[in-house]
Amino acid sequence: MSGKIALIERGICEFGTKAYYAQNAGAIAVIICSHTDENIGMDGGVDGSKVRIPAYYITKKECDRIRFYVENGLVVTIKKPENNLAVPDSLDGDFDNGVIAHEYGHGVSNRLTGGPSTASCLGNAEQMGEGWSDFMTLIMSAVPSRKGPDVRGIGNYVVGAKVDGTGIRRKPYSTDMSVNNFTYKNIDAEVHNLGEIWTLALWDLYWALADKYGYDPDFKNKNAGNNICIQLVMDGMKLQPCFPGFIDGRNAILKADEVNNGGVNQCLIWDVFARRGFGYTAKQGSSDMVGDETEDFESAPLCINQLKMNKKADFIVKAGQPINYELTLRNLRRDVANTIRVVDEIPAGCSYVNGSASLSPSTVSATEIVWEIPSMASLEQMVIKYQVSRLHPALQTHCG
Numbered sequence: 001m002s003g004k005i006a007l008i009e010r011g012i013c014e015f016g017t018k019a020y021y022a023q024n025a026g027a028i029a030v031i032i033c034s035h036t037d038e039n040i041g042m043d044g045g046v047d048g049s050k051v052r053i054p055a056y057y058i059t060k061k062e063c064d065r066i067r068f069y070v071e072n073g074l075v076v077t078i079k080k081p082e083n084n085l086a087v088p089d090s091l092d093g094d095f096d097n098g099v100i101a102h103e104y105g106h107g108v109s110n111r112l113t114g115g116p117s118t119a120s121c122l123g124n125a126e127q128m129g130e131g132w133s134d135f136m137t138l139i140m141s142a143v144p145s146r147k148g149p150d151v152r153g154i155g156n157y158v159v160g161a162k163v164d165g166t167g168i169r170r171k172p173y174s175t176d177m178s179v180n181n182f183t184y185k186n187i188d189a190e191v192h193n194l195g196e197i198w199t200l201a202l203w204d205l206y207w208a209l210a211d212k213y214g215y216d217p218d219f220k221n222k223n224a225g226n227n228i229c230i231q232l233v234m235d236g237m238k239l240q241p242c243f244p245g246f247i248d249g250r251n252a253i254l255k256a257d258e259v260n261n262g263g264v265n266q267c268l269i270w271d272v273f274a275r276r277g278f279g280y281t282a283k284q285g286s287s288d289m290v291g292d293e294t295e296d297f298e299s300a301p302l303c304i305n306q307l308k309m310n311k312k313a314d315f316i317v318k319a320g321q322p323i324n325y326e327l328t329l330r331n332l333r334r335d336v337a338n339t340i341r342v343v344d345e346i347p348a349g350c351s352y353v354n355g356s357a358s359l360s361p362s363t364v365s366a367t368e369i370v371w372e373i374p375s376m377a378s379l380e381q382m383v384i385k386y387q388v389s390r391l392h393p394a395l396q397t398h399c400g
């Protein structure tokens with residue numbers, strides 16, 4: 001059988017022994033034909049380590065088809081793929097350090113999440129397993145010459161792309177929003193598309209901490225910002241609940257910072273996560289569902305540390321009807337705010353409807369309305385509503 005593929009029945013002696021005998025008889029490969037349609041893995045047995053040719057197991061159903069064609073003169077030719085973009089010319093993913101780091105990352109995230117007694121806490125729909133794995137690729141292949149805004153692809157070697165190529169994800173990783181502007185809403189049910197967004201947030205955090213505490217390629221330097229980040233991400237996995245979603249993951253990293261660093265990086269972490277849509281009021285919904293999330297781009301109130309005002313107006317303005325305005329004032333400072341002066345402009349062609357304000361204004365002119373508020377406690381929120389009406393048509397310009 002020199003130069004041929006041996007088709008061998010399953011049963012009686014070990015798989016490895018069958019393959020070894022076929023190899024000694026000159027076969028270039030072995031196909032074991034099962035007597036059932038069950039798929040099993042083959043053990044090498046006593047002779048397995050001596051086998052140098054490939055050996056495959058196929059089910060009875062598949063084997064019956066091959067047998068039929070063999071009896072009808074089947075000739076099999078094996079050759080290298082040509083012009084096949086999906087399978088580049090003999091590139092082996094095992095030679096891509098990023099691929100190995102990614103797969104190793106699955107082992108880490110599965111084992112750390114949910115505590116030491118289980119390795120099955122990442123089976124839910126919103127879990128970020130692919131995200132931790134791509135993060136592992138980025139940190140294991142980081143070099144001092146490449147910075148956060150630089151383009152980082154995953155699997156570039158495997159697809160025959162250059163180091164600065166896009167790679168196999170939807171967009172390359174970068175802290176630069178003009179290179180990758182994905183946020184929480186861009187997750188979808190495909191696990192890698194979901195993981196990309198988690199990797200982005202972790203990669204942003206890695207560089208934000210490196211910018212603050214310095215970067216050192218030596219993993220043993222615990223004071224370098226990049227290594228502080230790696231420790232936070234690792235400890236976050238240990239602290240998060242079984243079946244985590246993105247907000248659980250963010251909270252666990254905040255918790256890890258409290259445990260590891262006394263919470264000195266809380267606002268940095270909040271700011272980083274808020275930029276990708278995981279802000280203070282962001283919601284993950286069910287961690288076993290994708291598509292029920294709510295983004296928020298605002299950091300934690302105490303990290304903002306200032307007064308904020310939002311203004312809402314009627315979306316549809318009806319002829320002859322007044323226009324409603326709503327001002328929401330929030331004291332996001334760490335302490336009380338005194339003598340606050342709120343000034344709002346009255347649009348040209350409109351005038352304030354006397355008595356319409358939910359809080360009496362201190363002064364009203366043709367162009368502005370002013371409230372004086374004695375004080376607001378830290379985190380206090382206040383809503384002021386008022387109305388304007390259109391002036392006589394001859395005087396109207398752009399009211400509303």
Ligand SMILES: [Zn+2]
Binds near residue numbers: 102103106130133
């Ligand atoms: Zn993966």
